[in-house]
Amino acid sequence: MKKIAFSQIDNLLAAIAATQKLYMPVETAGQYNYGEWTPGTTYNPDVLHTVKSAKSVFFPQSEDLIRFKRDGMNLSISPVAPEDEDFVVFGVHACDVKGFAVLDRVFLYDPVDAYYTSRRKHGTIFSVMCKAPEETCFCGAFGIDATEPGADVDSWIADDALVMRANTEKGEKLLESLGSLLTDCDDTAADQAKAETKEILGKLPLADLNTNGFGKDVDLLTLFNRPEWKELASGCLGCGTCTYVCPTCQCYDVRDYNTGKEIQRFRVWDSCMYSDFTMMAHGTNRPDHTQRFRQRFMHKLKYYPDRYEGVFGCVGCGRCLQKCPISMNIVKVMKKLGGEA
Amino acid sequence: MQRVSAKVLERVRQLMADGTVAKVVGWKKGEFFYDCAPSVFETVESLDDLVYDSFCASNLSKYMIKNSVLPEGQTGKVLVLLKPCDTYSFNQLLTEHRIQRDNVYILGVGCEGMVDIEKVKAQGVKGIIGASEKDGILTVETVYGNKDVAVRDVLVNKCETCKGKTHVIYDELISENEDEGPAGDRFEGVRALEAMTSEERFAFWKAELSKCIRCNACRNACPACSCRKCVFDNNASGIASKANTDSFEEKMFHIIRAFHVAGRCTDCGECTRVCPQGIPLHLFNRKYIKDINEFYGDYSAGETAGQRGPLINFTLNDVEPQIVSDREGN
C-alpha cells in the first residue's frame, strides 16, 4: 500500500495531469460531472455521485464517427480515428467501476466497438471508496462490495490520508510514475475505513434488497406479461433522465448533422424511453409507453443476465432513484415484481 | 405534513367507492418518505398507497391530457388532485383544448408549501431514513444521526414565491388556507440577471446550459409543452436531436422552448424542479412573464379558462420590435 496526506491530494492530481489527461468529478454551476482537470481543479470528497456517471468518459454522450464532404464531383469520406492517448479517471466509486464491466461485455467483444475499446485500453481507473453512502445506494443487491471497487488503482480516505493500492499493471505503472509523492504504508488505515463504510452500508434502507424474481432462472414471458407494468409506467414522463444518468445504459443512435459545409455522422446516447427508439422501416415495435418503460427494466434485470451468465445489468448506483422527476425507478420495479426479502 | 391530508385521502376513497369517479390521478407512496410518484389508481384497494404530504410537488395537470380520454365502457369521471398552482396549468390546458373537462373531477387540495429533498440534502444531510415535521421544523433521521432543518429553507423553488392559495378551478375543495397573496417576489432572480452586463449574463447562462444533457425532463414535465409530437423528437423535422449538437444548440434549445411557452407558461416551476442538472430554467420563463406584464399589463396565464393571452392578441398599443434596441438588448 501507498499513501499521501489528504491535504496533498490536489498535488497528486496535478502530478497525474502533468503526464497525461486526467478526468475527475468537476463542478460547473453547482453540479458535478466528469470533466477534464485544469489547473485549480480541486477534489471534493463530499460528492458521492456525479450527475452523469463515469461512463461518459469512455462512452461520451455524443462523438463523431465519420465526416463526409463533397467537393465538385468528389466525395471525401474521413472516418474519425478512435482516441489513443493515455488518460486517468480519478474518483470513481465501486458502482461506476462495475458499470464498466457491464459495458465491457457489450462493447469489447464481437462486434468490437473500436472507440470504446481504445479508450478502455488507454484509460487507467483510479477509484476512491465511498465514505458516506446514501439511502439510494444498493450496489450490495448485485453482489458489489463498495469497499473493494477493483479498479486499476483502489484508494481509501483514512486517517487524513489517501491510502492506495494498485490492482493491475496499468495501476502499478501509474503509482510508480508518482514516485516520491507517495510513501509506503500497511493495510491498517484502509481496513479501518472499509469497516466503517461496511457498517453504514448495513444500516442503509436498501441493504436487504435482493434480486429474487429476476435473473436468468426466472421465466421471461411470465415477467414480461405481468399486469403491474401498466401501473408502474402510469406516471412515467418518457424523458430520458434515468437512461442518461445510468452507468450501464448502453444504447446509442447514429445521426447525421449537416454543418452546411460537411456532414458529420455521430453517435449519441439513445433512450428506450423515447418514442423513436429502435425505429424501423415498418414503424416502431414498441408503440405504447408501457412497453418502452418495461424494456428498460427487463434489459437490466432479465435480458442482460440471460445473455451474460446471470450477471445483472444494474449496479445499484441509485442515480435513477435520485434523478427521476417522478420518482419511479428500478427499486420500485424490483419490489413490485420481485420477491420481497 | 399537510393539514388536509387525512381529509383528502378519505374523500377520494368515498368518491371512488360511491362510483362518482372511476379512476384517480394522484401521488403514490414511495420507497422512502420523500419519493412519492404520480400514479393512476384504478381500484379502491389501490388507494391504500395514495398520499398527500409535503413531498407532492409534482403537478398532475398534464396527466389529464391522456387520462381525461375515457376508455370505452368507462362510466364515472377521472379524479385529479390539484394544488392551487396546479390549477393554473389545468386551466391553460383547457384553453388549449387539451383536456376533456366533462370527464374530470377536480379535487382541489390546500397546500402549505412543498419540500425539496435536494435542498435538504444540500444542507449536508445524507443517508436519510425517516423524517417528522413539527412547527415548521423538519427533523430528518439519517444513518449518520438526526438533523433539523427549517421547512422554509428547503421549500421547492416555486413555493418560495407561491402565487397564492386560491384554486382557480375545481369541482370540490378541501383547503384550510387563507389566501394571503404571493409569498415573495418572484422576479427577484430576473432582476439580478437584468442588472448584469450582457457579458456576465452570457457567462451565467453558458455555464448553466453547458450542463444540459437534453434528457427532456423539463420539456416532458412542462404542461405547456403538450404538442403531440415535439419537433425535436420528429425525425422528419430535420432538427430532431438527442444531444446538444453544438454549443449554439445547447443555448438555443432552451431559449426557443421558453419562447414557445411564453404567454402560456403559468410559472408552475416543474422545469426547474425536474432538471437533473439543477439548471434554473424558470428564470427564462419569468423573464418573459415579467416582460409581458410590463408591455401589456399584468397577465397570469391560466387564471381563467378560455382567456386570450396578449401574445395572440393584437391591439394598436402593442410594443414594436424597436423595444429591443430601446432597452439596449435587455
Ligand code: SF4
Ligand atoms: S438502473 Fe439506476 S441504479 Fe441501476 S445502474 Fe442504472 S442508474 Fe444506477
Ligand code: SF4
Ligand atoms: S452504490 Fe455502492 S459503490 Fe456506489 S456510491 Fe453507493 S455505496 Fe458506493
Ligand code: SF4
Ligand atoms: S422512469 Fe423517470 S427518469 Fe425514466 S423516463 Fe420515466 S419519468 Fe423519466
Ligand code: SF4
Ligand atoms: S431537464 Fe435539464 S438537463 Fe434535461 S433537457 Fe431540460 S435543462 Fe437539459
